[in-house]
Amino acid sequence: MxxxxxxxxxxxxxxxxxxxxxxxxxxxxxxxxxxxxxxxxxxxxxxxxxxxxxxxxxxxxxxxxxxxxGERMTRSVLFVAEGAVGADAAARAVQQRLPELQEVVSAGSRHAQLLEAHPEVVGNLLFVRFAFLTGDASGHNMVTNASDALMQRILSWGLGIDYGSISGNFCSDKKATAVNGILGRGxxxxxxxxxxxxxxxxxxxxxxxxxxxxxxxxxxxxxxxxxxxxxxxxxxxxxxxxxxxxxxxxxxxxxxxxxxxxxxxxxxxxxxxxxxxxxxxxxxxxxxxxxxxxxxxxxxxxxxxxxxxxxxxxxxxxxxxxxxxxxxxxxxxxxxxxxxxxxxxxxxxxxxxxxx
Incomplete structure (x- = not known):
């Protein structure tokens, strides 16, 4: 085109x-x-x-x-573990090492700031809903780019989890859900x-x-x-x-x-x-x-x-x-x-x- x-x-x-x-x-x-x-x-x-x-x-x-x-833009990423025990251990690591993840985002963007990471474990699946400040942008691409970098860093920790998806629908983007009103989006x-x-x-x-x-x-x-x-x-x-x-x-x-x-x-x-x-x-x-x-x-x-x-x-x-x-x-x-x-x-x- x-x-x-x-x-x-x-x-x-x-x-x-x-x-x-x-x-x-x-x-x-x-x-x-x-x-x-x-x-x-x-x-x-x-x-x-x-x-x-x-x-x-x-x-x-x-x-x-x-x-x-309030204001924030979110992107949820998806990891796959061997089982629920491994997914839960990885979720705890993400929360404990949040300052490191915040540095990753700040180093890669002039405007994006990581506010929080909200993990959810479903079976052997680990969803992590990241929330960011995005300045004057709505922030869709900004948070996706930041989440890509965050996934690479988390996978480098050797937690026994694999890549699932850059977007796991827990964001939740362009869908009528409860999570956006509860945890905030936009x-x-x-x-x-x-x-x-x-x-x-x-x-x-x-x-x-x-x-x-x-x-x-x-x-x-x-x-x-x-x-x-x-x-x-x-x-x-x-x-x-x-x-x-x-x-x-x-x-x-x-x-x-x-x-x-x-x-x-x-x-x-x-x-x-x-x-x-x-x-x-x-x-x-x-x-x-x-x-x-x-x-x-x-x-x-x-x-x-x-x-x-x-x-x-x-x-x-x-x-x-x-x-x-x-x-x-x-x-x-x-x-x-x-x-x-x-x-x-x-x-x-x-x-x-x-x-x-």
Whole structure:
């Protein structure tokens, strides 16, 4: 394949907002920032839906508050031993010699840092889930390269184990699993907002009680009977895919990125509404970010500024979480009112689609 084989696929993209956002990752001297976000999607009703949440955020003094709780990228490697005794002994050696492994990673990369190694023994198989810091990159290739070096070092110790695979699926990459939420993978972000009752009733045409009840009945109970894995939300994937495509992310990462929990409470002073996204796999450097339109979008988002390693990616993740909250709030509010969701879709799609 050469450059002449490459074609451009057009995806409608619109800047939505601005959103009013605050939080440590949104580095600003003011109490909040107002930032428009790019959404690339064929589901064009998503733009006004997220836009409604964005405009509501501008009525709240602090807007949407975001907090980046943690960050890491993982790769799990697989070794094969003669039996479980040998696999367990090798697992203990890996944990005891972690500082040596950390030196291996630091010597081979300017940005990668080994945080931990989590071993699991299954029969004669030894899985080791390595967790790394990767700066502003999402880090897929960086951690694979580091894990290659780590496997070579571990095999050189003469522990009686053999190479199994550079990726053992315990990572877990682009699959809906529980381990990512438990041990962490990507940026872990929470976005939250407190809406006065008057705003809920005037802008969303509903009440805090109805939104909170629906969040429990639909997102928590409905997702549970569906067999969801550490996930209880209405449509995180919609906002994430649109944001991923506009900013050069690996779109397949919405498989784990869209696992998250929406939580709502009726309080005396209004509706507390939050979206927790524990594994957003995003970056501001790396493959796809060199494209002219992607680079321009990242610059406009303020994610190309000179900051400490990782700060631009954390800012991007926080903006994504805030955008998810806008779309999630708007959709759930619409679903508290019979007929509103379908009526809105029909109206918006007819406006966007030319008649035959």
């Amino acid at each position: 050469n450059d002449s084989d490459t074609i451009v696929t057009e995806i409608p993209t619109r800047w939505v907002g601005p959103l009013r956002v605050s939080g440590d990752a949104i580095t600003t001297e003011a109490p909040h920032s107002e930032i428009a976000v790019p959404l690339a999607t064929y589901e064009t009703p998503l733009w006004p839906s997220v836009g409604r949440g964005a405009s509501i955020s501008r009525e709240i003094p602090g807007g949407i508050r975001t907090v980046v709780i 940026r872990n972000v929470v976005a939250e907002i407190l809406l006065p009752h008057e705003v809920v009733e005037r802008r969303l045409r509903t009440t805090a009680r109805r939104v909170a009840d629906l969040s429990v009945r639909k997102n928590l109970v409905g997702s549970t009977i569906a067999g969801a894995i550490r996930s209880a939300n209405a449509h995180y994937a919609n906002m994430l895919l649109a944001f991923y495509l506009a900013t050069g992310q690996d779109a397949a990462n919405i498989v784990e990125g869209s696992q998250g929990i929406t939580y709502a409470e009726e309080r005396e002073d209004g509706l507390y509404f939050s979206c927790t996204l524990p594994h957003l796999i995003v970056g501001t450097v790396g493959n796809g970010k060199h494209l002219a339109h992607v680079n321009a979008n990242l610059e406009r988002l303020g994610c190309r500024d000179e900051r400490e390693p990782g700060a631009n990616a954390r800012r991007l993740a926080a903006l994504m979480a805030a955008t998810v909250l806008c779309g999630e709030l708007s959709l759930l509010a619409a679903q508290t009112n019979p007929g509103e969701l379908m009526a809105a879709h029909l109206l918006m799609e007819r406006k966007e689609t030319p008649s035959a």
